Amino acid sequence: MTGRNAWLGTLARGAVLVLLIGVPGRAAANSAEDIVSRWFAELATRGAGIARYGHIEAGVGDGDVRVLDGEVVFSMSLPNGEDEATVRITFDETVYEGLAETAQGYSAESVRIPGDLVVTVTFPFAPSAETGPSEGGAPKRPRTGSDPSGLADDSPDAERTMTVSFVHSDFEATSVAWPRLPELSSDPQRPVTRHFELAGAILALKAERAFAPVIEFSMEMDEGVSSNVRYEDWLIRDLADGRIAEQVVAGMEQTETAPALDGSGEPVTVTVTAGRSTLRGFDAMPILTLLGQGTDPTRLTVVHWQETRDIEMSAADVTVSVAGVAAEGVGLTRAETPQIVGYLDQAALDQGPSDDDAVQAILKLPGLLRIDRFDLDTLRVSSPQGSGAIRRMNLRRLDGDGLGEFAVEGIVGEAGDLGSLRLDRLAVADVGFPSLAAFVALGEQEGEPTMAEILKVSPLVGLFEIVGFALESAELGGRFTIDEHRVSQRGHVNRIPTDIALTTRGLRFPTAVIDDPQAQALLDGLGLEEIEIDQRLRIDWNAATGDLTLHDLSLTLRDGASARLTLTLGSVQANLFEAPETAQMALALATLKSARMRITDADLVRVFIDHQAREAGLSPDTMALGLADYLREELGPLAGTRFGEDLVAAARTFLVDPREIVVELAPAAPVPLTQVLGMAATAPAGLPDLLGARVSAR
Numbered sequence: 001m002t003g004r005n006a007w008l009g010t011l012a013r014g015a016v017l018v019l020l021i022g023v024p025g026r027a028a029a030n031s032a033e034d035i036v037s038r039w040f041a042e043l044a045t046r047g048a049g050i051a052r053y054g055h056i057e058a059g060v061g062d063g064d065v066r067v068l069d070g071e072v073v074f075s076m077s078l079p080n081g082e083d084e085a086t087v088r089i090t091f092d093e094t095v096y097e098g099l100a101e102t103a104q105g106y107s108a109e110s111v112r113i114p115g116d117l118v119v120t121v122t123f124p125f126a127p128s129a130e131t132g133p134s135e136g137g138a139p140k141r142p143r144t145g146s147d148p149s150g151l152a153d154d155s156p157d158a159e160r161t162m163t164v165s166f167v168h169s170d171f172e173a174t175s176v177a178w179p180r181l182p183e184l185s186s187d188p189q190r191p192v193t194r195h196f197e198l199a200g201a202i203l204a205l206k207a208e209r210a211f212a213p214v215i216e217f218s219m220e221m222d223e224g225v226s227s228n229v230r231y232e233d234w235l236i237r238d239l240a241d242g243r244i245a246e247q248v249v250a251g252m253e254q255t256e257t258a259p260a261l262d263g264s265g266e267p268v269t270v271t272v273t274a275g276r277s278t279l280r281g282f283d284a285m286p287i288l289t290l291l292g293q294g295t296d297p298t299r300l301t302v303v304h305w306q307e308t309r310d311i312e313m314s315a316a317d318v319t320v321s322v323a324g325v326a327a328e329g330v331g332l333t334r335a336e337t338p339q340i341v342g343y344l345d346q347a348a349l350d351q352g353p354s355d356d357d358a359v360q361a362i363l364k365l366p367g368l369l370r371i372d373r374f375d376l377d378t379l380r381v382s383s384p385q386g387s388g389a390i391r392r393m394n395l396r397r398l399d400g401d402g403l404g405e406f407a408v409e410g411i412v413g414e415a416g417d418l419g420s421l422r423l424d425r426l427a428v429a430d431v432g433f434p435s436l437a438a439f440v441a442l443g444e445q446e447g448e449p450t451m452a453e454i455l456k457v458s459p460l461v462g463l464f465e466i467v468g469f470a471l472e473s474a475e476l477g478g479r480f481t482i483d484e485h486r487v488s489q490r491g492h493v494n495r496i497p498t499d500i501a502l503t504t505r506g507l508r509f510p511t512a513v514i515d516d517p518q519a520q521a522l523l524d525g526l527g528l529e530e531i532e533i534d535q536r537l538r539i540d541w542n543a544a545t546g547d548l549t550l551h552d553l554s555l556t557l558r559d560g561a562s563a564r565l566t567l568t569l570g571s572v573q574a575n576l577f578e579a580p581e582t583a584q585m586a587l588a589l590a591t592l593k594s595a596r597m598r599i600t601d602a603d604l605v606r607v608f609i610d611h612q613a614r615e616a617g618l619s620p621d622t623m624a625l626g627l628a629d630y631l632r633e634e635l636g637p638l639a640g641t642r643f644g645e646d647l648v649a650a651a652r653t654f655l656v657d658p659r660e661i662v663v664e665l666a667p668a669a670p671v672p673l674t675q676v677l678g679m680a681a682t683a684p685a686g687l688p689d690l691l692g693a694r695v696s697a698r
Helices: 003-021 032-045 195-206 287-290 339-348 356-366 436-444 453-456 515-524 582-588 605-615 620-633 643-656 671-682 683-692
Strands: 050-058 066-075 084-096 103-124 160-179 209-222 224-241 243-259 266-276 277-283 301-315 318-332 368-382 387-400 402-414 422-432 460-471 477-492 499-510 532-542 548-557 561-570 591-600 661-666 694-696
Touching: 032 050, 032 066, 050 266, 050 318, 084 591, 084 620, 160 195, 195 287, 195 339, 287 301, 339 356, 356 368, 356 436, 460 620, 477 591, 561 605, 582 671, 605 620, 605 643, 620 643, 643 683, 643 694, 671 683, 683 694
Parallel strands: none
Antiparallel strands: 050 066, 066 084, 084 103, 103 160, 160 209, 209 224, 224 243, 243 266, 243 277, 266 301, 277 301, 301 318, 318 368, 368 387, 387 402, 402 422, 422 460, 460 477, 477 499, 499 532, 532 548, 548 561, 561 591, 591 661, 661 694
């Protein structure tokens, strides 16, 4: 059921309560005939334009009564304070067995409505809220009531209407009890929310079982918009204290029709069907809490578990099917009536709120809501332009603070000449949302935001994962794949992660997409038609020791080269993360403990030297030795030092045969970074010895 249909369905059931609940009054020991007669009489005296029945027949028992040909018509003020909706309820027959009046209201052994119970609600609305003369001088039609002539008026100023109808066929309920409708508050400062007091009556409703073979909903608007929904074999069990133990619907069919957006005038029709839908554990209390009518702040879950199977949607030449969806733990994060509810009265009285206040109140609503789990099984899409499918979609713990996990598995798609797509798994987990207050503060900030302000509105993402990605498209130049890409971020301080791991394995793409001629020449020299890259990153900060360690930063180009870097800094203080704008000062206190860089199997270097040698008319070895000599000239203060000579020798070996080169920094004791920077400026030749630098190649 869509959100709109659910709200209107609630309105329909509320209208049904007019028949079941009756109106406020004193408890009295009357026969069933007297009770029903008094209901209709009091409805008439309390403002119903029509409250009649054709005939009442007594049954076998004192509490048995049969009411024939009933009709009730009344008006409801709408929140804008100007318009009224007209409600009409009709039925051919209603049968009560064991009807009795109680101290709280009424009870019956059973209630049956053979045939159709029809509830029709007509809402007026217009393109403009203004009345008075139109541009042509003729007065605009008022925005209340309906056109008694029944003649259509297509002028821009004509009143429009929306008609909503509900039909319950052969409704029956057993072991039922219901309260009298409460007297509404007459507070003129609460023109909207005083009506919410009626919602509390649901807590006193009871039914062992309620069933209707068919429930139909329809909505029509003058502009050619219509909606029709049909539910089959609707059943609820054990309704009491605002809770429903189980609700089952055997099937649903919904049709939505609206004018085409392209202005062609042709209607667009969307049809949705669904198989069996089962809900176990419904509680109205959280909804009452949102309306300011809650009485138990510990009851926060609206839907404990719900499943719907065999969903299909079609629109024009597009079809969508879903094998099933299920949800658990849908409700509130806390018992709170949102600020926007109070604003409804202010808006109706033209006393505010301001646009900014209204927007902020609306933005706060998601923070009250939660869903513990949502699962989708086998979604398929088909159209003339292409087709696709998702094998599974899962969501865990979504609320205003964050998201536990969202994962999609088994994505496949094909779009003709555009190509095909496959994705085995896409997941994001342990997400923390920034606060609304942070966004508001940033919006009010003048000038460029500070790093601290940017961090406050940055989401936290604990895990992002892609597995088994493949995109094949001639238009894009070939096949693109990723075997695995995973990023994890943990141990946040001031929303900055202190433990980061990244893995990319099997990133492949065709060399043809590289448009740099020199790079293309190198890749041609390697004989590659496809580039394959593996990458790893692992870095963390240990709060106890102060070590910031780059455990692994590596990159591998298959048949090209591999490089790996490790690094450890000591004495790294927490203010590096707590006050990132002072990071330079924080790092000034840090020390260098070790570092190592290793490059292996660098065929890319060999190809580069071969390419340069051909252009210069030299042999590859001569070009390699020449590059090593050029390095000696560029060493500057390091020339003539032990490390400088070792570096040139290692470069000679590596450039001639680039199998491995290793550069290490292993000082005898941690060296402050300020000392490193100072020596680099004043006595750079002493740096290699200070840092324990060494280099080797083979």
